[in-house]
Amino acid sequence: MIGALFALAAFGMALVWGVMNVINITQGEFVVLGGYVAVLLAENGIHPFYAILVAPILLYGIGWFFYQTIIKRVVDRDLFTSLLATFGISILLQQLMNQVFGADIRRAAHGYGTWGFFDGLVTVEQVKLLAAVAAIALGGVLVLFLKKSRLGQAIRATAQNARAARIMGIDTDKVYAATYSLNAAICGAAGAMVAMIWVVEPYIGLVYTIRAFMIAIIAGLGNLSGVVVAGLGLGVAENFAGFILGAEYQIAFVFGLLVVILVGRSYLLGRKREYLK
Amino acid sequence: MNTTDRPVLLYGGILMVGIFLPLAFPAFQTQIAMMWMMITFALTWDILGGRMGYNSFGNIVFFGVGMYAAASIQHELYFDIGQFEVISNQFNLQLTPEKYVFGLGLGMIVGAILCVVMAWVMGLGILGLRGQYFAICTLGLGVAVGEFAGSIDYIGAGSGMAAPVFPLAMGSAGLFFSYFFFILVVATFFSLKWLYSTRFGLALNAIRDDEDKAEAMGLHTTRYKTVAWCVAAFFLSFAGAGFGHLNGFIDPLDVAFPGATFGVWMVLMAILGGKGTLWGPVVGAVVFHVTQEFFWSTLLGWQRVALGLLIVIVVVFFPLGIMGWAKERWPERFGHKIEESPS
Amino acid sequence: MSMLLEVEGVSKSFGGVVANRDISIEVPEGKIIGLIGPNGSGKTTLFNSIVGYHPLDVGSIRFQGREISNLLVPQIARLGMLRTFQQTRIYGKMTCVQNMQISMPHRQSGFSQMFAKYPKEVTEKAESLLEFVGLFSKRHLMAGDLSFGQQKLLEFAMALMNDPKLLLLDEPTAGINPTLINGLIDRLKRANAEFGITLLVIEHNMRVIMNLAEHIYCLAHGEMLAEGMPADIQNDQRVIDAYLGAH
Numbered sequence: 001m002i003g004a005l006f007a008l009a010a011f012g013m014a015l016v017w018g019v020m021n022v023i024n025i026t027q028g029e030f031v032v033l034g035g036y037v038a039v040l041l042a043e044n045g046i047h048p049f050y051a052i053l054v055a056p057i058l059l060y061g062i063g064w065f066f067y068q069t070i071i072k073r074v075v076d077r078d079l080f081t082s083l084l085a086t087f088g089i090s091i092l093l094q095q096l097m098n099q100v101f102g103a104d105i106r107r108a109a110h111g112y113g114t115w116g117f118f119d120g121l122v123t124v125e126q127v128k129l130l131a132a133v134a135a136i137a138l139g140g141v142l143v144l145f146l147k148k149s150r151l152g153q154a155i156r157a158t159a160q161n162a163r164a165a166r167i168m169g170i171d172t173d174k175v176y177a178a179t180y181s182l183n184a185a186i187c188g189a190a191g192a193m194v195a196m197i198w199v200v201e202p203y204i205g206l207v208y209t210i211r212a213f214m215i216a217i218i219a220g221l222g223n224l225s226g227v228v229v230a231g232l233g234l235g236v237a238e239n240f241a242g243f244i245l246g247a248e249y250q251i252a253f254v255f256g257l258l259v260v261i262l263v264g265r266s267y268l269l270g271r272k273r274e275y276l277k
Numbered sequence: 278m279n280t281t282d283r284p285v286l287l288y289g290g291i292l293m294v295g296i297f298l299p300l301a302f303p304a305f306q307t308q309i310a311m312m313w314m315m316i317t318f319a320l321t322w323d324i325l326g327g328r329m330g331y332n333s334f335g336n337i338v339f340f341g342v343g344m345y346a347a348a349s350i351q352h353e354l355y356f357d358i359g360q361f362e363v364i365s366n367q368f369n370l371q372l373t374p375e376k377y378v379f380g381l382g383l384g385m386i387v388g389a390i391l392c393v394v395m396a397w398v399m400g401l402g403i404l405g406l407r408g409q410y411f412a413i414c415t416l417g418l419g420v421a422v423g424e425f426a427g428s429i430d431y432i433g434a435g436s437g438m439a440a441p442v443f444p445l446a447m448g449s450a451g452l453f454f455s456y457f458f459f460i461l462v463v464a465t466f467f468s469l470k471w472l473y474s475t476r477f478g479l480a481l482n483a484i485r486d487d488e489d490k491a492e493a494m495g496l497h498t499t500r501y502k503t504v505a506w507c508v509a510a511f512f513l514s515f516a517g518a519g520f521g522h523l524n525g526f527i528d529p530l531d532v533a534f535p536g537a538t539f540g541v542w543m544v545l546m547a548i549l550g551g552k553g554t555l556w557g558p559v560v561g562a563v564v565f566h567v568t569q570e571f572f573w574s575t576l577l578g579w580q581r582v583a584l585g586l587l588i589v590i591v592v593v594f595f596p597l598g599i600m601g602w603a604k605e606r607w608p609e610r611f612g613h614k615i616e617e618s619p620s
Numbered sequence: 621m622s623m624l625l626e627v628e629g630v631s632k633s634f635g636g637v638v639a640n641r642d643i644s645i646e647v648p649e650g651k652i653i654g655l656i657g658p659n660g661s662g663k664t665t666l667f668n669s670i671v672g673y674h675p676l677d678v679g680s681i682r683f684q685g686r687e688i689s690n691l692l693v694p695q696i697a698r699l700g701m702l703r704t705f706q707q708t709r710i711y712g713k714m715t716c717v718q719n720m721q722i723s724m725p726h727r728q729s730g731f732s733q734m735f736a737k738y739p740k741e742v743t744e745k746a747e748s749l750l751e752f753v754g755l756f757s758k759r760h761l762m763a764g765d766l767s768f769g770q771q772k773l774l775e776f777a778m779a780l781m782n783d784p785k786l787l788l789l790d791e792p793t794a795g796i797n798p799t800l801i802n803g804l805i806d807r808l809k810r811a812n813a814e815f816g817i818t819l820l821v822i823e824h825n826m827r828v829i830m831n832l833a834e835h836i837y838c839l840a841h842g843e844m845l846a847e848g849m850p851a852d853i854q855n856d857q858r859v860i861d862a863y864l865g866a867h
Contacts, residue, residue, distance in 0.1 A: 023409055073593050079409045080332050084544070084592045091541065092585030099578055203537075210417060252424035258417035262410055263402035273674050273692065275407050475735045479714065479722040486711035493671065493709075494782060495697030495726040504734065553713075614715075617757040 002128070002197070002239070004135040007231025008190040009208055010215035011139070011224065012183035018221040019159040019179045020075050025086040026066070027212050028205030029093040030184045034059055034191025035200035036101060038108040048108035048196050052134055055188035063184025067177045075176060090205060097202040108195040131193040138189055143224065155179055207251055210258050218261065295463070299455035306451025310523060312566045313458035317465050317516050318539065319546035319558030321509040324469065326544065327552030328478065329505055330485030331404070335415030336513055337540035338422045339392040341533035343514025344521035345432050346391050347384030348440045354380050355441075370441040377444050385518040389511050396510035400503040407488070416536070423534030437528035440521050454523040461519065465512045470555060472508070481505060485553075541588070542569075549591050551600025560599050623682075624649040624786050624818050625670070625701070630679030632669055639665040641842045643679075647786065652812050652819040654833030656826075656853075658863055661839040663822045664706060667788050671703045672696045683786070698727050700785035704792065708772045712764030716755055716774055719763050720746035723778040746781060753777045753807060769796045773804075780811060787811075789821045793828050801825070805832055830854060838862070 009031055016024045037058055038051035066089060074082040110127050146152035158165040158175045166172050194200065194208075215234055219226030241253040269275055295313075299306045318336075325331045355376055372380065399418070406414055432438050443450035472478060480501045483491040492498055521527045534540075542565065550561020568587070572580035591598075597605065604611045625647035632640045640662045647653050655663050669676055672693045681689045688696050711719050721738050750756045753773040758766060763774055772792065779787055792808065793801050805828055811817050823829035829836065830850040838845045838853060840862040846853060853859055 023413070070589060070593055077596075080412060081592060081596060083409050083412055084332075084548075085589060087541075088585055088588030088592055091537065091588060092582060094537075095579075095581035095585050099582060206420070210413075213413060248428055249424075252421050252428070255417040255421035255424065259403070259414055259421060262406055262414040262417075266402070266405045266410070270405060273672070275405065472735070475737050476722070477734050479718055480734070482714050482718075483711050483722045486713050487709050490705075490709040490711065491722075492692075492694045493697055493703060493705075494723055494778070495694050495702075496722070497726060498694065500731075501734065613762065614760040617761070 003232035003235025004132045004139075004228075005190045005193055005197075005231075006208075006211050006215060006234055007228045008135055008139065009187055009212040010219070010227050010231055011142070012186035013209075013212040014216040014219070014221045014227060015155075015159075016180055016183045017216060019155055020071075020176050021079065022071065022075060022082040022086065022180075023079065023213070024180075024183065025083060025209055026090040026093065026205075027183075027187060028208035028210075029090045029097075030059055030063065030187035031191035031194060031208045032097065032200050032202065032205045033062065033093070034188030035108070035195035036097065036106070036191075037188065038192040038195035039101075039106045039200060042108040042110070042195075048110055048192065049130070051108065051192035051195070052138075052189050055192040056185035057188075059188030059191075060181045060185040063181035064177060066184075067180040071180055072173070072176070090209070094202050094205060101202065103202060105199040105201040106195070107199045108192075110196045125197075127196050131197055134193065135190070138186070139228070142186070151175075151178055207254055210254060214254075214258050214261055217265070295456075295459040299452050303449070303451070306449060306455050307523065308566075308570060310451060310454040310458045310519075312563065313455070313462040314516050314520060315542070315546060315566045316559050316562040317458070317462045317512060318543040319550065319562040320462070320465050320469055321512050321516075322543040323547045323552055323558045324481070324505050324509045327547055327554070327557070328473065328485065329481040329502065330488075331502070331505075332412045332544065333415040333506075333509075334412055334536070334540060334544065335417075335419035335422075336509055336543055337419050337534050337536050339396065339510040339513035340517035340520070340539065341423065341426065341529070342392050342395060343385070343388035343517030344527055344533045345426070345438075345517075346388030346514070347381060347518030348438060348521050348527055349432065350384035350387050351377075351380040351441045354383070370439070372441050372444060374444045377441060380441070381518065381522060385515055388514040388518050392510040392514035393507045396506040397503055400506050404499070404502045404506065419534060419536040419540055423530050423536060426534060427529040432529075433527070437526060437532070439526055440524070442525070443522070450523060450525075454519055457519050458516070461512070461515050466555075466559070468508075468512075473555065477501065477504070482553075542584075545584075545588050545591065547598075548596065549587075549598055551598030551602070551604070554598075554600040554604070557598055557600035564599070622649050623647065624684060625820070626680075626682040627666070627670065628680045628682070630666070630669055630681065631677045632665055632674070633677055638842050640669065643839070643842075643844055645837050645844075645847075647818060647820050649785075649818055650812070650816060651834050652808070652821065652832055654829040654836040654850075655820060655822045655839065656824070656829055656836060656859075657839035657845070660841075661862075662842040663839055664790060665842075666839070667703055667790055667822065670788065671701065694726075697782075698725075700727075700783070701788070702779050702782055702784040702786075703788035704772075704775050704779055704790055706790040706794065708768065708775050708795075710763045710771050710774050710778065712762065714763060716750060716759045716761060716763055716766070717743065717746055719774060719778055720749060720781050723781040725783050749777045749780050750774075752780070752810075754803070769800060772796060776804075776807070780815065780817070784817060786818045786820065789819060791822050791824060793823065793825050801828060808832060826854075 009027055013024055013027050016022055034055040037055040038048040041051050041054065042048040070085055070089060074085045146156060154165070154170045154175050155178065157168070158170060158172055162172055211234060215227055215230040219230045238250060238254065242250040245253065266275065299309045302309070322333065322336055325333050352370060355370065355372060403411065403414055403418070426432065443453070480496060483496060484498055484501060488498060517533070521532070524532055527533055546561040546565045547558045548561070549565055550559065551557030569580070569584065572583045576583055604613060623646050627643060627645045630640055630643045631638070643666055655666070657663050668674055670681055672688065672691050672695070676689050679689070680687060683699060683701055688699070711722065721742055724742055747756060747759060750759050753776060755770060755773055755777065758770065763771065766774060772795070776792065793804055796804060808819060809832065812819055821829065821832060833850060835847070836850055836853045837847045838859050845862055846856050846859050848856070
């Protein structure tokens with residue numbers, strides 16, 4: 001169930017990557033920001049579930065802002081420049097959040113209980129179930145949007161061939177802006193749910209970025225169902241690792257897994273004399 | 278100015294600075310030591326990042342491993358571990374100057390060997406990755422190693438460990454390490470200067486400009502990539518050993534493997550100064566270090582925000598860096614010819 | 621007459637597309653052999669297969685009698701077989717002389733060789749080869765600053781620098797000013813005659829390949845269509861049809 005949120009973030013990352021050829025390291029920070037929205041709402045007496053609507057809107061604006069100021073200028077340059085630029089933004093946001101919100105962990109109180117089955121052997125937190133449902137609903141809306149709406153189709157066209165899209169009259173700049181902002185919004189929604197299920201703190205963003213990246217490369221950029229499966233798989237794997245190795249190893253596990261996946265992939269491709277592009 | 282005189286004046290001047298600066302400003306000795314260390318960071322990053330085109334976010338692992346190796350050797354040599362099972366941060370080892378220096382020296386050698394072997398082994402799997410995958414993989418590596426170190430009890434786990442106390446008889450730790458890091462940075466600089474003047478330098482550049490072409494021309498790309506990383510690892514391990522002892526306290530995530538600070542700054546400094554040039558990393562590191570100290574004293578908590586902003590600005594608006602910009606502006610002065618040279 | 625390169629029954633597909641089907645060619649030592657065919661007939665794929673850029677599906681490739689289809693690109697290059705690229709690849713941020721120096725053969729390079737400086741002879745050879753292709757006055761310029769045609773010449777010079785036994789040239793005259801083509805043909809012939817380098821050339825320019833090659837293979841739709849001497853190929857109805865049909 002946790003994996004559904006990872007899958008959301010991964011989907012957004014794959015979207016930006018596929019359309020604009022930018023690997024958005026800031027992904028995790030957008031998630032955390034969404035989380036803080038939920039926290040702030042909860043602390044001001046509004047039920048954090050509304051954050052699932054509010055956070056995306058706010059994050060859309062934030063994403064749009066960063067696109068216009070920074071991302072726009074690095075889209076056409078080499079991948080490392082855009083990587084470093086988004087990395088810089090992520091550090092900027094991390095430190096900003098640290099200054100504004102403080103370094104303590106925060107969570108959004110939701111007041112949901114748990115359901116017990118089989119006399120308490122299996123417990124399901126209501127909030128997790130609700131979040132999973134919300135994530136699926138959101139995913140469904142996204143897929144529909146991309147398939148049916150004009151902007152969605154423009155996005156897909158640009159992802160396939162930016163030059164052709166431009167010739168057809170699509171304003172690629174607007175598409176890029178929309179894609180990036182949309183991605184930020186997706187992260188915001190996911191983040192709101194994260195704040196309710198776990199905690200947020202300023203430096204937790206990088207782990208989410210790496211998770212999204214891993215899922216995106218395992219599933220492949222265009223493959224939505226792959227993203228979902230990989231996301232769920234990662235969620236399960238992480239839980240498992242945390243259970244077996246102990247909670248303090250969980251973060252090391254995620255990053256270690258990244259290294260293993262990349263090296264493994266590279267080796268397998270190498271046997272065909274190709275390499276990861 | 279005669280071009281053959283210039284280097285001598287320049288080097289002589291820097292030598293004077295290295296010797297007298299920490300004596301003139303005793304209160305800033307630690308900062309001076311760190312400035313030389315930062316230059317070493319930038320120079321070692323530039324080997325892979327600037328010269329070879331492989332942007333590593335994980336060089337910090339060599340820094341941390343060197344640090345822990347040296348401190349551990351110090352403890353192992355002079356203390357019977359059997360009595361205490363772990364080197365905890367409650368324990369402060371007091372040594373005589375001879376023992377301290379010997380232990381540090383041996384520890385650094387062990388650390389350097391360890392780091393070179395690490396680079397070689399990691400290179401087997403990771404140097405096969407290209408471009409952004411290499412960058413992200415090394416990023417993951419840096420964090421993974423740091424987190425992992427935080428769980429090893431032998432070196433104090435999450436609470437860290439204390440390095441041996443700097444012997445009072447040796448005077449000020451700041452002064453000692455100012456000279457230590459100065460010697461290190463000079464050794465690094467001249468080693469790299471020599472290295473880049475050989476085939477090695479051209480090979481790295483060829484890999485950067487077009488790795489497929491280099492392979493198609495029969496270049497032993499794997500060999501060169503691995504050696505390059507080993508060289509970077511070598512010098513970084515000394516830096517780590519020194520810093521651990523200067524700092525007195527080694528914490529896995531904040532001191533030994535600080536990916537978010539030193540790890541990122543390595544990249545930033547080299548780009549700021551101009552990657553791929555010899556003096557670029559030097560200039561970039563000095564400018565950055567001074568700026569950072571300035572931010573720290575004026576902006577306090579917001580200094581990190583300002584640094585994040587700096588990364589973005591440099592990368593987006595100033596990617597050539599200081600030396601790169603200078604080369605574009607005055608190409609002839611840097612030996613870059615734009616006119617033909619008939620026989 | 622020994623065969624320097626033997627390609628036997630080579631097939632290669634990408635996904636569902638068959639790029640090469642059962643191709644066999646022979647390149648005798650010291651000759652200039654041509655490879656022609658309309659766009660999309662699989663010529664560059666065949667080149668890529670020969671130099672080890674990807675593994676073969678079926679078939680065998682032997683260089684100097686030795687099976688090379690399981691070797692990697694750098695290994696094959698070090699055996700003495702090089703290729704030039706259609707899009708022309710050089711090292712943009714290095715000077716022409718440096719491009720040449722790094723193109724020295726790497727065959728005997730041991731570990732200690734990595735750290736040696738280039739002896740004077742290497743630089744002299746580099747400069748004389750640059751002279752050979754007419755780039756001597758530009759030798760200290762950045763390779764990336766050269767025009768496309770000049771880069772092509774540089775790439776050719778770099779290949780010569782590497783002392784290859786066999787050079788695979790992928791459309792060496794593409795994009796070159798027609799007035800300079802004769803000069804290039806002349807240099808290719810001289811490289812073959814004076815330096816003893818065997819050439820296998822992909823060309824679209826009929827005039828060039830008929831002038832240059834001693835034996836020509838024609839591919840179409842991934843298969844071998846015809847082979848023979850230039851005069852025969854020129855008049856071969858199948859070849860004419862293939863080209864006309866492709867337009």
